[in-house]
Amino acid sequence: MSDTKNFMFLNRRAPYGTIYAWESLEVVLIAAAFEQNVSLMFVDDGVYELTKGQDTTGIGMKNFSPTYRTLGDYEVRHMYVDKASLEARGLSADDLVQVEWEDWETEESVDNIVEVVDSDRVAELLDESDVVFSF
Amino acid sequence: MSDTKNFMFLNRRAPYGTIYAWESLEVVLIAAAFEQNVSLMFVDDGVYELTKGQDTTGIGMKNFSPTYRTLGDYEVRHMYVDKASLEARGLSADDLVQVEWEDWETEESVDNIVEVVDSDRVAELLDESDVVFSF
Amino acid sequence: MKFSIQVNEGPYQHQASDSAYQFTKAALEKGHECFRIFFYHDGVLNGTRLTTPPQDDRNIVKNWTELAEKYDLDLVVCVAAAQRRGIVDDGEAERNGKDATNIAPKFRISGLGQLVEAAIQSDRLVVFGD
Amino acid sequence: MKFSIQVNEGPYQHQASDSAYQFTKAALEKGHECFRIFFYHDGVLNGTRLTTPPQDDRNIVKNWTELAEKYDLDLVVCVAAAQRRGIVDDGEAERNGKDATNIAPKFRISGLGQLVEAAIQSDRLVVFGD
Amino acid sequence: MSDLHTVNKSPFEKNSLESCLRLSKSGSAILLYEDGVYGALKGTAVENMIASVVGDRKIYVLGPDYKARGLDETRIIDGVEVVDYAGFVDLVEANDKVQAWV
Amino acid sequence: MSDLHTVNKSPFEKNSLESCLRLSKSGSAILLYEDGVYGALKGTAVENMIASVVGDRKIYVLGPDYKARGLDETRIIDGVEVVDYAGFVDLVEANDKVQAWV
Numbered sequence: 001m002s003d004t005k006n007f008m009f010l011n012r013r014a015p016y017g018t019i020y021a022w023e024s025l026e027v028v029l030i031a032a033a034f035e036q037n038v039s040l041m042f043v044d045d046g047v048y049e050l051t052k053g054q055d056t057t058g059i060g061m062k063n064f065s066p067t068y069r070t071l072g073d074y075e076v077r078h079m080y081v082d083k084a085s086l087e088a089r090g091l092s093a094d095d096l097v098q099v100e101w102e103d104w105e106t107e108e109s110v111d112n113i114v115e116v117v118d119s120d121r122v123a124e125l126l127d128e129s130d131v132v133f134s135f
Numbered sequence: 136m137s138d139t140k141n142f143m144f145l146n147r148r149a150p151y152g153t154i155y156a157w158e159s160l161e162v163v164l165i166a167a168a169f170e171q172n173v174s175l176m177f178v179d180d181g182v183y184e185l186t187k188g189q190d191t192t193g194i195g196m197k198n199f200s201p202t203y204r205t206l207g208d209y210e211v212r213h214m215y216v217d218k219a220s221l222e223a224r225g226l227s228a229d230d231l232v233q234v235e236w237e238d239w240e241t242e243e244s245v246d247n248i249v250e251v252v253d254s255d256r257v258a259e260l261l262d263e264s265d266v267v268f269s270f
Numbered sequence: 271m272k273f274s275i276q277v278n279e280g281p282y283q284h285q286a287s288d289s290a291y292q293f294t295k296a297a298l299e300k301g302h303e304c305f306r307i308f309f310y311h312d313g314v315l316n317g318t319r320l321t322t323p324p325q326d327d328r329n330i331v332k333n334w335t336e337l338a339e340k341y342d343l344d345l346v347v348c349v350a351a352a353q354r355r356g357i358v359d360d361g362e363a364e365r366n367g368k369d370a371t372n373i374a375p376k377f378r379i380s381g382l383g384q385l386v387e388a389a390i391q392s393d394r395l396v397v398f399g400d
Numbered sequence: 401m402k403f404s405i406q407v408n409e410g411p412y413q414h415q416a417s418d419s420a421y422q423f424t425k426a427a428l429e430k431g432h433e434c435f436r437i438f439f440y441h442d443g444v445l446n447g448t449r450l451t452t453p454p455q456d457d458r459n460i461v462k463n464w465t466e467l468a469e470k471y472d473l474d475l476v477v478c479v480a481a482a483q484r485r486g487i488v489d490d491g492e493a494e495r496n497g498k499d500a501t502n503i504a505p506k507f508r509i510s511g512l513g514q515l516v517e518a519a520i521q522s523d524r525l526v527v528f529g530d
Numbered sequence: 531m532s533d534l535h536t537v538n539k540s541p542f543e544k545n546s547l548e549s550c551l552r553l554s555k556s557g558s559a560i561l562l563y564e565d566g567v568y569g570a571l572k573g574t575a576v577e578n579m580i581a582s583v584v585g586d587r588k589i590y591v592l593g594p595d596y597k598a599r600g601l602d603e604t605r606i607i608d609g610v611e612v613v614d615y616a617g618f619v620d621l622v623e624a625n626d627k628v629q630a631w632v
Numbered sequence: 633m634s635d636l637h638t639v640n641k642s643p644f645e646k647n648s649l650e651s652c653l654r655l656s657k658s659g660s661a662i663l664l665y666e667d668g669v670y671g672a673l674k675g676t677a678v679e680n681m682i683a684s685v686v687g688d689r690k691i692y693v694l695g696p697d698y699k700a701r702g703l704d705e706t707r708i709i710d711g712v713e714v715v716d717y718a719g720f721v722d723l724v725e726a727n728d729k730v731q732a733w734v
Contacts, residue, residue: 003520010731012651014540016598017285017565020408023441026480030512034520044651045540048568051600058594058614061288062327065600084654089542090573090605123655126731127635131519134527134732135408135441138390145629147549149642151700152415152667155278158311161350165382169390179549180642183670186702193696193716196418197457200702217553224644225675225707258553261629262533266389269397269630270278270311271623278632280410282484283442285564289538292594296615302623312413315445320486322496331486354412356450356461356502366452370500372486394622398538399632401725408734415666416734419640422696426717432725524724528640529734544646 006037008129011046015065016056021049022064024135029067032074039078040071041125047085050096050114065097072101072113079114082122141172143264146181150200151191156184157199159270164202167209174213175206176260182220185231185249200232207236207248214249217257273297274388275307278399280315281330282323287316290398291333298341306344306388307334309377311399314357317347317377331374338376345377346384403427404518405437408529410445411460412453417446420528421463428471436474436518437464439507441529444487447477447507461504468506475507476514532557534625538564538632541576550631551579556586559625561618562610563592570596572605584609592618634659636727640666640734643678652733653681658688661727663720664712665694672698674707686711694720 009028013020031038042050049068056063071079079099086092093116102109117125126132144163148155166173177185184203191198206214214234221227228251237244252260261267275294279286294304309316321331338345347357353366359373373379389395405424409416424434439446451461468475477487483496489503503509519525535554541547547569550560562569569580570591580589584607593612596603603612613621622628637656643649649671652662664671671682672693682691686709695714698705705714715723724730 005520007519012733014543014565014568014599016595017538017540019282019284019441023481027440027512027515031516031519034513034516036516036520043655044647045543045565045568048540048599053602054598054600056598059285059288059598060292060328060333061285061598062324063598082655088575089568090571090575090577095600119654123657126655127657130729131525132729132731133406133519133525134734135529140390142389147631149645149667149670149701151697152640152642154311154412154414158351162310162382162385166386166389169383169386171386171390178553179545180645180667180670183642183701188704189700189702191700194415194418194700195422195458195463196415196700197454198700219552223677224670225673225677225679230702254552258555261553262555265627266395267533267627267629268389268395269632270399273622280442280445280485285538289564292615293618297619297622300616300619302619312410312442315410315485318486320488320498320500320502322483322486322492322498324480324483350454353452353454355410355445356448356452358450362452368450368452370450370502372450372500372502394628396536396622396628397630397632399630403724415640419666422717423720427721427724430718430721432721524730526638526724526730527732527734529732542647545644 004036005130007031007131007133008126009040009133011040011042011049012044014045014048016061020135025064025067027133029074032076038076040076041080041122043082043122044085047081047089047091052095052097069097069099072099077101077113080125081114081116083116083118086116139171140265142166142266142268143261144175144268146175146177146184147179149180149183151196155270160199160202162268164209167211173211175211176215176257178217178257179220182216182224182226187230187232204232204234207234212236212248215260216249216251218251218253221251272303272305272393274305274392274395276395276397277307277309277313277316278311280312284400286398286400287330293396295337304343305392306346306384308385308388309347310351314347314352314355317357317374318372319374320372335374335376347377347379349379349381352379402433402435402522403524403526404435404522406525406527407439407443407446408441410442414530416528416530417460423526425467434473435522436476436514438515438518439477440481442485444477444482444485447487447504448502449504450502465504465506477507477509479509479511482509532625533627533629534621535560535629535631537562537566540565541569546631551583554587559588559590559621561590561592561621563595567591567596567599570606570610571601572607577607580607590621634727635729635731636723637662637731637733639664639668642667643671648733653685656689661690661692661723663692663694663723665697669693669698669701672708672712673703674709679709682709692723
């Protein structure tokens with residue numbers, strides 16, 4: 001068995017109301033350091049994690065949303081957003097943060113690795129992963 | 136201000152999946168001891184708290200459902216069940232425990248204080264209470 | 271007006287404790303009285319002095335303690351809920367044979383009667399939970 | 401087969417810890433290996449020795465400790481989650497200047513890398529949460 | 531009598547808002563806070579649930595929670611009023627009691 | 633590949649089962665446990681959600697959780713299979729991985 005697995009982080013919770021989104025992100029950062037193939041999937045209220053312009057000064061909690069934008073630097077290659085979840089919530093890709101990615105060795109780069117996908121593709125991507133982390 | 140209030144316990148959670156139902160019941164027992172007018176309202180998954188025949192031996196948790204049947208002895212006078220919640224869950228009054236009530240002084244008694252009521256009545260009863268406890 | 275507050279969730283996992291804190295602070299700053307803050311269910315976990323949250327985040331337990339010091343609040347942790355979840359003061363440690371305590375300053379452990387009394391004595395009971 | 405288990409909720413408030421325990425016990429009794437039980441989020445609260453649940457109910461913390469003793473399980477509490485919620489062993493007490501510890505027997509505090517390693521090394525990761 | 535109802539759950543994840551709307555009386559006040567604020571946004575699958583009771587019930591949304599979640603105040607459903615924590619306190623005072631749909 | 637999906641939430645309270653059914657592949661196994669077992673009962677408002685996928689997906693319900701909640705095994709939707717904790721373990725082993733819809 002190879003020591004590199006395809007890790008999928010299934011995010012289905014809104015930020016701030018509970019800590020799951022934030023502590024899930026902490027695992028993502030560690031997993032990347034273990035040189036696993038890390039992808040993130042945002043489904044249901046998980047799509048709210050990626051909204052732009054989060055400002056937590058009024059609730060006294062730490063704003064962790066800037067961390068999402070740095071995930072490309074942690075070698076996260078894919079961030080998928082479920083289209084149906086996004087649309088039901090009156091949001092579009094324009095409401096979400098963009099995450100740049102660049103391979104330091106090959107200088108290959110992608111402007112935005114956040115990708116909106118349909119339900120069939122979500123099911124496929126979950127199915128193709130080796131491990132699904134749920135929080 | 137009188138020291139006797141109309142307390143309404145709003146129960147919206149299934150038993151065992153979380154502890155809210157059980158710890159809510161502990162407050163009911165104490166409130167009765169303070170000689171308040173105590174009523175219970177079962178709405179949404181709260182109606183599951185009253186199902187007959189609960190048997191927790193297989194999950195190793197304490198079966199607290201017999202306590203509901205004793206509430207009449209704790210001077211709880213009313214236990215209301217939201218009809219719409221019950222029907223959506225495929226249940227009827229026959230699936231629920233019966234709770235007897237008797238006034239030791241007047242010998243007035245009621246065979247079963249569990250009463251199925253419609254949505255308008257639920258709203259009215261909540262509105263007429265002095266304090267609503269939510270767990 | 272006289273308020274009492276019930277907190278049903280522990281710190282960090284749910285926002286309930288943060289919301290309860292912000293609400294209580296706002297009420298006190300408006301000149302209202304807070305008769306009691308009652309911590310129930312996992313809410314009892316707000317009463318541990320053993321937390322060490324990250325430097326760049328809020329310290330929920332400390333927030334409660336400091337608010338209680340400033341306004342002389344009555345922070346009550348339910349004893350039955352605390353026993354299930356391991357919140358212990360000197361009395362509980364002795365009664366249950368525990369070799370350590372973890373209760374935070376300004377919190378005290380008492381019975382559910384304190385919640386019922388708060389509901390009777392206060393003009394409003396405000397519940398924060400999951 | 402080699403399993404690892406992740407527990408995301410504390411004892412009593414949610415059934416997650418009970419389910420994880422029953423599952424783990426059943427897996428071990430069938431002869432499977434449990435590489436690691438990782439306690440994350442409020443799951444770290446399973447690792448306190450200060451609980452005193454009612455006599456007529458199960459003792460979740462003790463259940464875990466005894467299962468670990470019988471099968472030599474590796475019960476790991478996430479350090480970052482533990483700091484937020486006040487689960488402390490001797491090392492953490494010293495590092496963070498705490499005057500008490502509350503970690504239960506057979507539990508140890510370590511980093512999130514232990515979860516990632518468990519996911520890499522195990523054939524299956526099974527998550528129990530709210 | 532008039533009560534304040536509080537809803538802190540996302541209407542997309544849990545049934546709290548739906549039950550609150552079904553079981554609160556005409557003339558009640560309803561405050562959306564924490565993840566409940568997502569219900570206040572225009573153009574969602576649950577917009578009509580809120581929009582259809584504006585007028586009959588008075589709907590409030592807690593501004594600090596709404597802003598924390600990166601939502602724009604221009605996108606709040608018409609007739610829904612934004613309050614801060616002090617406004618939350620005022621609502622509790624102004625109504626006869628609070629019913630929490632946790 | 634074939635996965636085991638686990639659902640531990642009541643379909644009347646939370647959207648977990650709905651999302652699991654929408655986003656799991658044909659041929660998957662789905663285990664209802666904890667408060668998720670309520671979805672296995674006949675005659676409910678969500679019965680069709682389960683009944684319509686029986687055959688396409690294999691649905692299991694954890695017996696100990698079902699019995700704890702006072703439900704009668706004769707009232708389980710046709711085609712849904714009851715397993716115990718050992719059966720849960722077998723399902724985890726028999727499928728390629730587990731997706732938890734917590």
